[in-house]
Amino acid sequence: xxxxxxxxxxxxxxxxxxxxxxxxxxxxxxxxxxxxxxxxxxxxxxxxxxxxxxxxxxxxxxxxxxxxxxxxxxxxxxxxxxxxxxxxxxxxxxxxxxxxxxxxxxxxxxxxxxxxxxxxxxxxxxxxxxxxxxxxxxxxxxxxxxxxxxxxxxxxxxxxxxxxxxxxxxxxxxxxxxxxxxxxxxxxxxxxxxxxxxxxxxxxxxxxxxxxxxxxxxxxxxxxxxxxxxxxxxxxxxxxxxxxxxxxxxxxxxxxxxxxxxxxxxxxxxxxxxxxxxxxxxxxxxxxxxxxxxxxxxxxxxxxxxxxxxxxxxxxxxxxxxxxxxxxxxxxxxxxxxxxxxxxxxxxxxxxxxxxxxxxxxxxxxxxxxxxxxxxxxxxxxxxxxxxxxxxxxxxxxxxxxxxxxxxxxxxxxxxxxxxxxxxxxxxxxxxxxxxxxxxxxxxxxxxx
Ligand SMILES: [Zn+2]
Numbered sequence: 004x005x006x007x008x009x010x011x012x013x014x015x016x017x018x019x020x021x022x023x024x025x026x027x028x029x030x031x032x033x034x035x036x037x038x039x040x041x042x043x044x045x046x047x048x049x050x051x052x053x054x055x056x057x058x059x060x061x062x063x064x065x066x067x068x069x070x071x072x073x074x075x076x077x078x079x080x081x082x083x084x085x086x087x088x089x090x091x092x093x094x095x096x097x098x099x100x101x102x103x104x105x106x107x108x109x110x111x112x113x114x115x116x117x118x119x120x121x122x123x124x125x126x127x128x129x130x131x132x133x134x135x136x137x138x139x140x141x142x143x144x145x146x147x148x149x150x151x152x153x154x155x156x157x158x159x160x161x162x163x164x165x166x167x168x169x170x171x172x173x174x175x176x177x178x179x180x181x182x183x184x185x186x187x188x189x190x191x192x193x194x195x196x197x198x199x200x201x202x203x204x205x206x207x208x209x210x211x212x213x214x215x216x217x218x219x220x221x222x223x224x225x226x227x228x229x230x231x232x233x234x235x236x237x238x239x240x241x242x243x244x245x246x247x248x249x250x251x252x253x254x255x256x257x258x259x260x261x262x263x264x265x266x267x268x269x270x271x272x273x274x275x276x277x278x279x280x281x282x283x284x285x286x287x288x289x290x291x292x293x294x295x296x297x298x299x300x301x302x303x304x305x306x307x308x309x310x311x312x313x314x315x316x317x318x319x320x321x322x323x324x325x326x327x328x329x330x331x332x333x334x335x336x337x338x339x340x341x342x343x344x345x346x347x348x349x350x351x352x353x354x355x356x357x358x359x360x361x362x363x364x365x366x367x368x369x370x371x372x373x374x375x376x377x378x379x380x381x382x383x384x385x386x387x388x389x390x391x392x393x394x395x396x397x398x399x400x401x402x403x404x405x406x407x408x409x410x411x412x413x414x415x416x417x418x419x420x421x422x423x424x425x426x427x428x429x430x431x432x433x434x435x436x437x438x439x440x441x442x443x444x445x446x447x448x449x450x451x452x
């Protein structure tokens with residue numbers, strides 16, 4: 004795993020997670036690890052899995068727990084097909100079983116199983132642990148669980164796991180699209196980091212040094228072997244698995260999602276709200292949507308960096324700056340349904356008046372030479388990232404996830420208005436460059452044209 008001292012400091016500052024074991028063969032130690040952490044008080048364990056993850060790791064964990072002398076409730080194994088759904092009904096079923104048995108939950112699986120046990124345990128105010136079975140997303144160590152309740156998909160608050168066990172051999176044996184999804188989610192940390200650099204440099208949201216180090220410290224290395232990941236080489240999973248786990252840990256340390264997501268994630272959230280690929284089994288993954296958002300944003304960052312800020316006419320930019328009323332009107336024309344009110348509320352939080360804008364632009368111009376070179380080190384050419392995503396088996400074009408190029412183009416202003424988080428999209432808008440750069444992303448010579 005990455006620098007042990009950084010991880011130790013991360014665990015010390017994390018709200019919930021106190022033990023992380025990532026490595027080859029750690030499944031064999033799962034009984035002892037769980038007995039020493041989650042089950043140290045002598046309560047029984049309730050293993051929760053679906054048929055596939057039970058076969059991949061659940062039975063082995065049960066066996067190891069038995070040998071470690073742990074008490075076990077009858078495991079809950081959901082059907083493997085159709086794919087288990089993160090619905091509140093399933094969560095309630097697990098919660099009631101936990102209550103009846105007095106057991107502590109051990110999720111054995113990937114995103115959905117983990118989210119269900121996380122929320123069920125959170126509602127009972129008791130800790131849980133997860134034995135991860137696929138490198139599919141960075142939610143293992145994160146707080147909160149996306150859940151469908153009454154037909155609506157919402158992220159419900161609940162604490163992260165006490166312990167995380169991630170065996171690289173298990174991850175490498177999981178269905179290939181899962182690691183490709185995780186690869187997409189991890190690639191997002193590149194433009195997300197660049198977004199945070201802008202927010203930091205402009206005094207909007209300071210970089211949290213430890214959270215930054217946890218996420219960004221090993222991300223390039225972790226993304227460096229897409230072909231080996233696709234081939235299922237266990238050693239190549241070290242960086243991906245620990246990178247995903249560290250992202251969640253960083254969110255705990257920073258008490259927010261900023262370390263792990265920027266505007267690229269808003270593309271994914273918007274498509275999720277449009278139910279993109281929801282009819283598929285398994286449904287279109289988070290990481291696949293994020294991969295396209297990441298390429299869109301990496302291209303946008305690239306075009307921004309290619310511009311000459313030194314020649315900017317600050318008076319003209321400030322003179323063009325719309326009033327709040329004009330922006331609100333634009334949001335009404337850009338967003339639809341309940342997203343209109345959300346967009347207005349979120350965008351109002353980051354709106355500044357013309358005087359404050361001038362201060363901000365002056366600050367940007369002044370810090371630009373240094374900031375630009377740091378951004379160049381942070382970012383990766385969009386074309387290269389596209390090639391790497393392709394080698395990992397992740398989507399590289401809008402059509403790969405059932406979208407047109409124009410759908411992605413239209414998502415840019417929606418992504419900008421979707422959240423109060425300050426990103427390069429806001430910087431571009433404040434300089435009066437937003438529309439032009441968006442067009443450039445789709446001009447000939449871009450990743451999709
Ligand atoms: Zn994500």
